[in-house]
Amino acid sequence: MDMGDTTEPMARQLGPIEEEELITSGIRHSPKDFGFRQFHSLRSFTGCLGRSHALLLLQLISLTLFTVFLVAILIQVSKDPSSEGLEHSKQEEIYQELTHLKAGVARLCRPCPWEWTFFQGNCYFFSNTQRNWHDSIAACQEVGAQLVVIKTAEEQNFLQVKTSKSNRFTWMGLSDLKHEGTWHWLDGSYLLLSFMKYWNKGEPNSSGEEDCAEFRGEGWNDSKCDDNKFWICKKTAASCSNN
Structure with a gap:
């Protein structure tokens, strides 16, 4: 009997019961089968997240990008010499308004009653x-x-x-x-x-x-x-x- 003949009988000797035990124990799982199971598990996980979780994630990303955008604008404005003039002009305007308000309050505050x-x-x-x-x-x-x-x-x-x-x-x-x-x-x-x-x-x-x-x-x-x-x-x- 040659080697081919000896191999086939050995495979048959396992029988259906032994073969089922090997399958369930995972001994016969190939790398290809294992990769498929990983992809299937990931898809199941994303499915568990649900639409609400996905929407929350998108909002978080959008907020982060918007924050970065604002910071970039502020940095650019601070470097712009013309913005300093605008800033000073606005401060001067506010100061003038406060001065007028203070004068108005001073007029309202009388040290003496009327006719005194x-x-x-x-x-x-x-x-x-x-x-x-x-x-x-x-x-x-x-x-x-x-x-x-x-x-x-x-x-x-x-x-x-x-x-x-x-x-x-x-x-x-x-x-x-x-x-x-x-x-x-x-x-x-x-x-x-x-x-x-x-x-x-x-x-x-x-x-x-x-x-x-x-x-x-x-x-x-x-x-x-x-x-x-x-x-x-x-x-x-x-x-x-x-x-």
């Missing part, structure tokens, strides 16, 4: 009607102020000029009601000796119980507290930020 006059951090109201000294105090308190108490020579000069021009007899927050001849302000402070020069000549004379002080002419005068006169209210001015 601002001077050195305080607001002053010069009345157009007349009351007695005590009622003048109440009128100022009703608007959150005080019948004027004078603290400095500059303030005195400011008020004296205003009252002299109007030629009005005007109450101030000064009296000697507590003790005759001892003048004190409504805030409890006493009249300084340096302020005595503001009395008109011969004043105060306390003639006929004249216990309350007023602006009269070019200086001060003592007068009856029950007389009706104009008055001046004073309060601290509001703060307006300049920042």
Whole structure:
């Protein structure tokens, strides 16, 4: 018996059962068969992804490309000398708008109410009607102020000029009601000796119980507290930020 004869009987001796076992165990799988199974598995995997997953992947790719495109444009614009002029022009325009806005806000912020006059951090109201000294105090308190108490020579000069021009007899927050001849302000402070020069000549004379002080002419005068006169209210001015 030759070799061909001996090979064929050996193949037959395996039988159908042994051949099936070899097939199922994968011993007889060729490289060609293995490659086919890989391609089939990949196609099955992409099928499992579904249309929604594929669409998401495409969107991600598109977004990435768009981002790269924007970055490229920004780089190009930054290198363009003409864009610097445009940038500066836009900044200047914005600055001008902010300046106008700030000026508008400043006009809206008033340190003093309408019809009040601002001077050195305080607001002053010069009345157009007349009351007695005590009622003048109440009128100022009703608007959150005080019948004027004078603290400095500059303030005195400011008020004296205003009252002299109007030629009005005007109450101030000064009296000697507590003790005759001892003048004190409504805030409890006493009249300084340096302020005595503001009395008109011969004043105060306390003639006929004249216990309350007023602006009269070019200086001060003592007068009856029950007389009706104009008055001046004073309060601290509001703060307006300049920042």
